Amino acid sequence: MTSSWYQKKWFVILLHAAFWILLFSLPFLLQGPNENRRPQDRWISGSNAMLFYLVNNATWVGLFYLNVYFFVPKFFTTKKYFAYATVLIVSLFAMIMLGWFNRVMILPKMPGNWNMHILLTVMIFIFISSASLTYQLIRERNAAERKQKEKETETLKTELSLLRSQVSPHFMFNVLNNMVALARKQSDQLEPSLIKLSSLMRYMLYEADEEKVSLDKEIDYLRSYIDLQQQRFGKQVSVDVIIHPADNPYEIEPMLLIPFVENAFKHGTGMIENARILIELKAEKGILYFTVQNKFNPASEEVRDKTSGIGLTNVKRRLKLLYGKKHDLQIGKSEELFTTKLKIELAS
Numbered sequence: 001m002t003s004s005w006y007q008k009k010w011f012v013i014l015l016h017a018a019f020w021i022l023l024f025s026l027p028f029l030l031q032g033p034n035e036n037r038r039p040q041d042r043w044i045s046g047s048n049a050m051l052f053y054l055v056n057n058a059t060w061v062g063l064f065y066l067n068v069y070f071f072v073p074k075f076f077t078t079k080k081y082f083a084y085a086t087v088l089i090v091s092l093f094a095m096i097m098l099g100w101f102n103r104v105m106i107l108p109k110m111p112g113n114w115n116m117h118i119l120l121t122v123m124i125f126i127f128i129s130s131a132s133l134t135y136q137l138i139r140e141r142n143a144a145e146r147k148q149k150e151k152e153t154e155t156l157k158t159e160l161s162l163l164r165s166q167v168s169p170h171f172m173f174n175v176l177n178n179m180v181a182l183a184r185k186q187s188d189q190l191e192p193s194l195i196k197l198s199s200l201m202r203y204m205l206y207e208a209d210e211e212k213v214s215l216d217k218e219i220d221y222l223r224s225y226i227d228l229q230q231q232r233f234g235k236q237v238s239v240d241v242i243i244h245p246a247d248n249p250y251e252i253e254p255m256l257l258i259p260f261v262e263n264a265f266k267h268g269t270g271m272i273e274n275a276r277i278l279i280e281l282k283a284e285k286g287i288l289y290f291t292v293q294n295k296f297n298p299a300s301e302e303v304r305d306k307t308s309g310i311g312l313t314n315v316k317r318r319l320k321l322l323y324g325k326k327h328d329l330q331i332g333k334s335e336e337l338f339t340t341k342l343k344i345e346l347a348s
Contacts, residue, residue, distance in 0.1 A: 064131070064132045065132070178228055238277070241279045261292060291342075
């Protein structure tokens with residue numbers, strides 16, 4: 001997964017550097033001109049005093065990142081709280097001694113107050129240790145959320161790939177049954193049907209692996225499948241196909257609509273008087289409207305094979321995973337008609 005520009009290492013380093021520069025510049029920004037300062041505050045402008053200031057702040061920066069990258073992950077995150085507290089106490093003692101040592105070595109003539117030095121060091125230590133602990137906990141939480149999101153994304157891709165791979169063999173099984181029926185009839189339509197079948201296979205092999213395809217390609221795929229079914233059943237079933245021109249070039253997941261058409265031919269033909277199927281598709285204003293309707297015989301009891309319903313079950317799952325609340329699927333029966341209505345919010 002490609003990280004955003006603000007997650008790049010160079011940007012993070014630059015941001016940290018800017019933060020520390022701003023933080024350590026505050027004493028200079030808040031102080032007035034040197035001649036207006038109190039005598040005890042004028043030391044900050046001296047070269048030795050500046051060296052002391054830089055060295056002292058560098059030790060605090062070191063403590064911050066030592067806590068972030070070592071103490072917190074090794075002790076706090078692993079719930080070794082006693083060891084973490086011990087490390088902090090030792091670090092506080094070290095910072096007190098190191099700060100006083102720096103003062104003695106770099107500013108030997110500067111008057112110092114040991115009690116004030118301890119109090120100031122403790123206050124800064126609490127701020128630095130708290131800030132670094134909070135920063136690292138936020139980093140760990142963000143990393144965990146990012147890892148979980150990546151895991152969910154990979155799981156989604158795997159599941160969608162599995163569902164799609166289940167659709168293709170199921171569909172091919174039905175189409176090959178059509179070819180067998182035409183061969184038995186020695187129909188002149190066998191050769192053009194095989195040509196259409198090769199077109200369908202080309203789509204399935206080279207287009208269906210894409211995340212999305214143009215809606216026009218999916219429609220051509222539907223038309224080829226419907227033509228094959230019409231060649232198989234002939235006048236036994238009346239098929240009305242109404243496809244309205246789209247107002248924009250839309251994209252859709254491949255092989256998402258075919259299971260509804262498959263279902264109509266599977267359960268809307270056979271021992272049904274005046275069998276008829278209606279298929280209507282319209283895409284406008286970013287919404288896809290897809291309706292499939294077939295006549296069925298409520299009095300007849302269908303004998304379903306083991307693969308019955310695989311297509312519809314899979315497409316329902318795919319719709320839920322891909323579109324969530326951005327789709328509406330309604331399947332119902334009224335009188336002698338089985339109707340499927342699908343509405344999807346498309347991205348042009």
